[in-house]
Amino acid sequence: MKSSCCIKTFLFCILLLLCITVHPDLSSSAVVPDTGVTSCFDDQGLEIVCPETGQPFHGQDAHYGPGAMILTSNGDGTISDTNTTLMWEVKGIANGSPDPTNPNNPDNTYRWDELTTFVSLLNSTNYGGYSDWRIPTVKELESLLDLSIAEPGPTTDMTLFPNCKAGSYWTSDLDIDNPAMAWSIDFSNSLDNITATSDLLYVRAVRGGL
Numbered sequence: 001m002k003s004s005c006c007i008k009t010f011l012f013c014i015l016l017l018l019c020i021t022v023h024p025d026l027s028s029s030a031v032v033p034d035t036g037v038t039s040c041f042d043d044q045g046l047e048i049v050c051p052e053t054g055q056p057f058h059g060q061d062a063h064y065g066p067g068a069m070i071l072t073s074n075g076d077g078t079i080s081d082t083n084t085t086l087m088w089e090v091k092g093i094a095n096g097s098p099d100p101t102n103p104n105n106p107d108n109t110y111r112w113d114e115l116t117t118f119v120s121l122l123n124s125t126n127y128g129g130y131s132d133w134r135i136p137t138v139k140e141l142e143s144l145l146d147l148s149i150a151e152p153g154p155t156t157d158m159t160l161f162p163n164c165k166a167g168s169y170w171t172s173d174l175d176i177d178n179p180a181m182a183w184s185i186d187f188s189n190s191l192d193n194i195t196a197t198s199d200l201l202y203v204r205a206v207r208g209g210l
Contacts, residue, residue, distance in 0.1 A: 018027065028047055039148070041057070041060070042057055042059060043057070047153045051078075068171075069159055070082035070083050071160050073160055074087075074128070075094075076128050077089070077090045077104070077127065078090060078127075078128040078129055079133065079160050079161070081143065083143070084143050084208075085208050086136075086140060086143065086206050086207070086208045087128070087130075087206065087207045087208050088144070088161075088204060088205070088206055089104065089122065089127065089128075089133065089204055089205040089206070090104075090160070090161065090163075090164070091104055091105070091106035091163040091164070091204070092104040092105060092106065093106075093160075093161045093163065094107055095107070101121075103118050103121045103125070103127075103205075104122075104127070105123040106163035106164075106165060106202070108202070108203075109200035109201055109202055110170065110200065110201065110203055111197060111198055111199065111200060112174075112182045112197035112198075112199075112201075113171055113197060115135050115170060115172075115203060118203055118205075119133055119134055119135060119205060120140070122205055127205075130196045130207055132207050133205040133206070133207050134172065134205065134206060134207065135169055135170060135171065135172040135178045135203065135205065135206070136171055136172065136204070136205075136206040137172055137173055138173050138183045138185065138192055140171075140202070140206055141169060141171050141206075142185060142192070143184050144156045144161070144204075145185070145187075145190045146156075147190055149190075150187045151188055152185050152188045152189075153166040153168050153188040153190070154166045154187045154188065155187050155188070155189065155190045156187060164187055164204075165187065165202050166187055166188040167186065167187060167188060167201070167202055168184040168185065168186045168187070168193065168195065168199075168201045168202065169184060169185055169186075169187060169201060169202045169203055170182065170184055170195075170201045170202070170203045171183045171184060171185065174197075175194050178194075179197075180196060180197055180198075181194045181195060181196055181197060182194070182195060182197050183195070184201055
């Protein structure tokens with residue numbers, strides 16, 4: 001019995017060592033942006049002065065960095081994020097009329113299986129000087145959320161993304177249990193959802209990678 005216990009302990013240590021060895025070096029990875037929340041709250045949901053270390057309610061989101069998003073307009077219809085190293089498509093002026101021939105039209109909505117056509121059209125125009133645009137993952141699209149903005153949003157920097165819709169945007173991630181569903185993020189309330197791929201949602205392209 002004792003020998004069996006020792007063997008199990010030894011195997012666990014080997015497994016732990018392997019996990020540490022193959023885990024990527026996160027110290028050189030891109031910085032994940034903060035949520036944008038700068039206020040503290042008590043257990044009733046009331047805003048309070050952020051407590052010092054050791055005081056009740058210390059350790060909230062507002063106590064930690066890395067801080068605000070660092071988004072920069074490139075002046076060519078793209079936005080660069082210093083934290084994530086991602087580059088984002090900026091939509092054109094909204095006029096209330098969808099135009100499927102113009103991928104930058106913020107009024108356009110797509111079914112999930114139409115996203116390939118959207119990306120191909122954007123890349124064929126060499127938008128912003130690049131032809132490697134794609135649909136963002138859930139984690140990538142979440143990096144544009146500013147959780148300090150309340151519903152009905154849009155819950156992002158509207159100075160840099162002035163035509164963002166307070167609605168749901170597609171991601172490239174299908175639901176692992178049901179390929180007829182895919183993940184989306186609602187920019188009216190910052191929530192991610194599993195949505196039928198037949199639904200019509202907005203989309204914003206990205207290039208680069210986390």
